[in-house]
Amino acid sequence: MAPNEPHDLVILGGGLAGLCLARQLSLARPETKILVAEGGKRPAPQAAFKIGESSVEVAGHYLHNVLGLADYLNEHQLPKLGLRYFMSQGDNSDITRRLEMGPIRNKVQVPFNGLLLPSYQLDRGTLENHLIELLETDHPNVTFQQQCRVADIAFGPGEATHQVTLRTKEENGERVEETLQTRWVIDAAGRGSFLKKKLGNEIPNDHHCNGVWFRLRTRIQVDNWSEDQSFQDRVNERARWRSTVHLMGHGYWLWIIPLSGGETSIGVVADERVHPYRSLASWTKIRAWLKAHEPQLSEKVEAAADQKLDFAATADFTLNCTSVTGGDDRWGMTGDAGLFTDPLYSPGTDFICIVNTMQTDLITRELDGESIGTRAERSNYYLKLLYDQFMQVYRDGYLVMGNPRVNTVKVVFDNGFYWGWVALMGMNGRATDPDVLDPFHEVYMRSIRVMVGFQRFIREWNEAEPRQELPFDHIDQFDIRMLWNIYTVLIRPVDGESLRKRLTKNLERLEAYCEHVFRQLFQGDPEVEAAVGLDVTKLTLDRTKWAEWGTLEGPDRHQLVGQIAAGMAPLWSGSSREASAA
Secondary structure (H helix, E strand, O other), rough: OOOOOOOEEEEEOOOHHHHHHHHHHHHHOOOOOOEEOOOOOOOOOOOOOOOOOOOOHHHHHHHHHHHHOOOHHHHHHHEOOOEEEOOOOOOOHHHHHHOOEEEEOOOOOOOOOOOOOOEOOOOHHHHHHHHHHHHHHOOOOOOEOOOOOEEEEOOOOOOOOOEEEEEOOOOOEEEEEEEEEEEEEEEEOOHHHHHHHHOEEEEOOOOOEEEEEEEEEEOOOOHHHHHHHHHOOOHHHHOHHEEEEEEEEOOOOEEEEEEOOOEEEEEEEEEEEOOOHHOOOOOHHHHHHHHHHHHHHHHHHOOOOHHEEEEEEOOOOOEEEEOOOOOHHHHEEEEHHHOOOOOOOOOOOHHHHHHHHHHHHHHHHOOOOOOHHHHHHHHHEEEHHHHHHHHHHHHHHHHHOHHHHHHHHHHHHHHHHHHHHEEEHHOOOOOOHHHHHHHEEEEEEHHHHHHHHHHHHHHHHHOOOOOOOOOOOOEEEHHHHHHHHHHHHHHHOHHHHHHHHHHHHHHHHHHHHHHHHHHHHHHHHHHHHHOOOOOOOOOOOHHHHHHHHOOOOOOOHHHHHHHHOOOOOOHHOOOOOOHOOO
């Protein structure tokens, strides 16, 4: 590029979101002139001081296939064994008494060390270094400016270019400013949210949870917390540690994530109403908290306290805004500069993938001469629908986490929603595509009503039913036939009408699951048994509201409910060792 030639795109931020966008857009449109403005120094450290190490299926597909990183990921990152949950039990001092929920072992052979659909535990530092190397080697139209921060953005009117002023701190301490011309600007610089604040489009969320996290220079393996033979026999090769391990309790959950260099990432995420931020937000306080609530993990942390690499805390971590794209005004956001839901179920990198795919589509179209205003508006609309659906999963959901019976039922629904809805759209690159989703709008809104109704019912059930120890020790999620069927079809790409049909079928399965759960709770009740079908958006334990709400006046889905029920025995009575080994 000539020194004063305008860029097509300036990306503010050289972290995962910005680097992935630069790679994706360069693969889609190699002639695009991109400058990535990085705030930090290179190289990023191994086990870098960043959260977001756990990826799930959408992110796995995106990194693996869209960005072409399969060989690198399999060689240099850790293929993971899904998400694994240990429900709360007593004082949480014995892992073998806690109901274990997750993949026990593969049901099919796969050509890599993981599950059927690849996902990874990501060392963010080494991954970002690799992306920079790829961009510098494979994409000559991508350039970098290091150790700089955005000082101002002046948006050009009409077709005029934007002016982005970057401030760089020189080695002698002097601050130097440089103004660049660019057609597009994308904020990928994280929670500083420069663009969001400049535009004034930040909006609050009614979900007040906090997170603290730290890393230890040692491997913490939950497999080694007990030598109980039954506990050891049900997972081959002591492989639980390759999962993202979740320890669940009333008002909180925590993660244990292994990294490829032998380090372990540990984080506690808690509802402010139950575990206030002030009780967690220091290295001393979190160690005391772990001793009180998670004594087995506490023992391991104390034994490795001198191996601490870092510690950080974030209060009220959700992020929201009215829009992540300006359409024809040629600005956008990705990563934490725009939206963040909650770390439970590891959706952070998924949202990066979904938003980057949306931005790549819009930027490519606009640079090729298309007016994108309407498309950008519709794409952002579907992104916000998806975001709001996710927030229904989390809002007040932490109050359920200490109830093993109710929480396992919720996790099955949440997993079905993720694989059957989010992953199906995301892995096929259509999560915000108005061409696919506009003809599907009525069904999409139905899915939101089902989500809202069932999550409300789950919270009501949790308040009504006291915590109890379940008479079984594990559920292999893939023994639940509905989940296995929804999960396995993700290996086959679909588009257009075929995608809409598959989404509709998965929504019908989730509706049947909701009805099955309600009927299970009211077995033998003559009113419920006489009902032809249930309105699953209006489920309630309060029978005085059934007539008013129309709870027992839904469509006849008797056959599908029967099929779902036939594959739900593990949910209610646990997985058998024979089933898990099949």
